[in-house]
Amino acid sequence: xxxxxxxxxxxxxxxxxxxxxxxTLQEIGLRRAARRVRAPKRTGxxxxxxxxxxxPDAHRIEERTAHSGAAGNVSPVIVDTExxxxxxxxxxxxxxxxxxxxxxxxxxxxxxxxxxxxLFDPDPxxxxxxxxxGGSLAKFCRRRLPYTRITVxxxxxxxxxxxxxxxxxxxxxxxxxxxxxxxHYLSMLNEQVxxxxxxxxxxxxxxxxxxxxxxxxxxxxxxxxxxxxxxxLHGDPxxxxxxxxxxxxxxxxxxxxxxxxxADNVLLCAFGEDAPSPSDKHLFLRARHLQSKLRLNxxxxxxxxREGEKLESALQRRC
Numbered sequence: 001x002x003x004x005x006x007x008x009x010x011x012x013x014x015x016x017x018x019x020x021x022x023x024t025l026q027e028i029g030l031r032r033a034a035r036r037v038r039a040p041k042r043t044g045x046x047x048x049x050x051x052x053x054x055x056p057d058a059h060r061i062e063e064r065t066a067h068s069g070a071a072g073n074v075s076p077v078i079v080d081t082e083x084x085x086x087x088x089x090x091x092x093x094x095x096x097x098x099x100x101x102x103x104x105x106x107x108x109x110x111x112x113x114x115x116x117x118x119l120f121d122p123d124p125x126x127x128x129x130x131x132x133x134g135g136s137l138a139k140f141c142r143r144r145l146p147y148t149r150i151t152v153x154x155x156x157x158x159x160x161x162x163x164x165x166x167x168x169x170x171x172x173x174x175x176x177x178x179x180x181x182x183x184h185y186l187s188m189l190n191e192q193v194x195x196x197x198x199x200x201x202x203x204x205x206x207x208x209x210x211x212x213x214x215x216x217x218x219x220x221x222x223x224x225x226x227x228x229x230x231x232x233l234h235g236d237p238x239x240x241x242x243x244x245x246x247x248x249x250x251x252x253x254x255x256x257x258x259x260x261x262x263a264d265n266v267l268l269c270a271f272g273e274d275a276p277s278p279s280d281k282h283l284f285l286r287a288r289h290l291q292s293k294l295r296l297n298x299x300x301x302x303x304x305x306r307e308g309e310k311l312e313s314a315l316q317r318r319c
Contacts, residue, residue: 015282023122023289031123031147038122040226040274076158078165085166087134087159095159095201096134096166103167104139106296110232110265111136113258115294116301117195119286120228120275124148124194128222130182130210131200132159135168142175144294149174151193153182155200155207183209186218194224198231206233211243216250216270225274233257233266244268256308258301269305278305 018037025034076095079086084107087096097107106112114137118124125148129138132154141150154160157179171177178185182200196219200207209215210231219229233240247255247270255270256278276283287298 012281015280016285019282019285023285026123034123040276076156076162078162085134087162087166093201096136098134098136098166104143106136106140108136109261110234110267111140111199112296113260113267113301113304114197114199114230114232115140115296116258116267116269116298116305117197117228117230118290118294119278119283119298119302119305120271121194121224121226122286122290126151126191126193127195127197128186128189128193129153130186130196130198132163132168132177133199134166135163137197137199138175138177139166139168142169150176152177153180153185154178155181181209182207183212183215183218186215186222189218189222192222192224192227194227196223196227196229198229201234206231206240206243211240211246213246213249216247219270220250220272223272225272226276227272228275229268229270231268233268234264256305258304258308260304269308278302278308 022034022037025031025037074089074093077088079088080100083100085098085100086094088094099105099107106115117127124145127141127145127148127150129141129150129152132138132152135152138150138152141148152175154177160177160179163177168177169175182198186196198206198210200210223229244257247268251270254273254275255268258267258269260266271277283302284299287302290296291298
């Protein structure tokens, strides 16, 4: 018993020391070395992806989905208030908000908390966002993660047409907005990404095509072994609670629901097979460092993830 406790203590101390070293290496520009320090030890060989379908290029995907549109074919409209620009599908369907005095700020609490994927990979190479909206997350990631490639998939060409009104930058070598159905795009993707962030709604809630077991299987296949998927859930829990079974069937115990300040939102978080557990002691160092760097409340986000299982049980009882 004493021996196993000693081993656990040494393991925690070692993880904390490695994280200190990785943070230092990343800050002085030695990003590759920082990744090696953070890389988990794996006992098996690399994953095989021989059975993946070939990935079509963006133009082929766009051709297949150009006429699919958003649910109900509701045209997005811009509404300006004294301090904000809003993207709406109706009076009751607020899709996105942007501060007029700071277009790159994350206004909604859930968008700030979705940045918690950085707790599991502070220096991602490639992230995939499903759902553009007013581009809050896309703009923030492009500005604050200067070495990260960002792909955004949006089904509604009307939303993409408004990108200039929301200060969404033009496409370049590391930022790309693709007109496609997110589920179809993911099913055809033939590469791995470090994070998948999903914020895609119709007027009733999360798009049904993104809440199937097939979608979650594709998401798991496309995540790196240390990757994380975060999906924003909003609205009546009775709508999305049954689909949580699909996520559990794919990610088993490597998933949780994290509360957000606004009770109308919860975040579904699912992790690659070697991603750190939210309970890992060294993550508080990452949270503290990220909080000072990005001015977001990462320590609170980590605490909510650690409390996530309780919320899942409560949500199941509520539904």
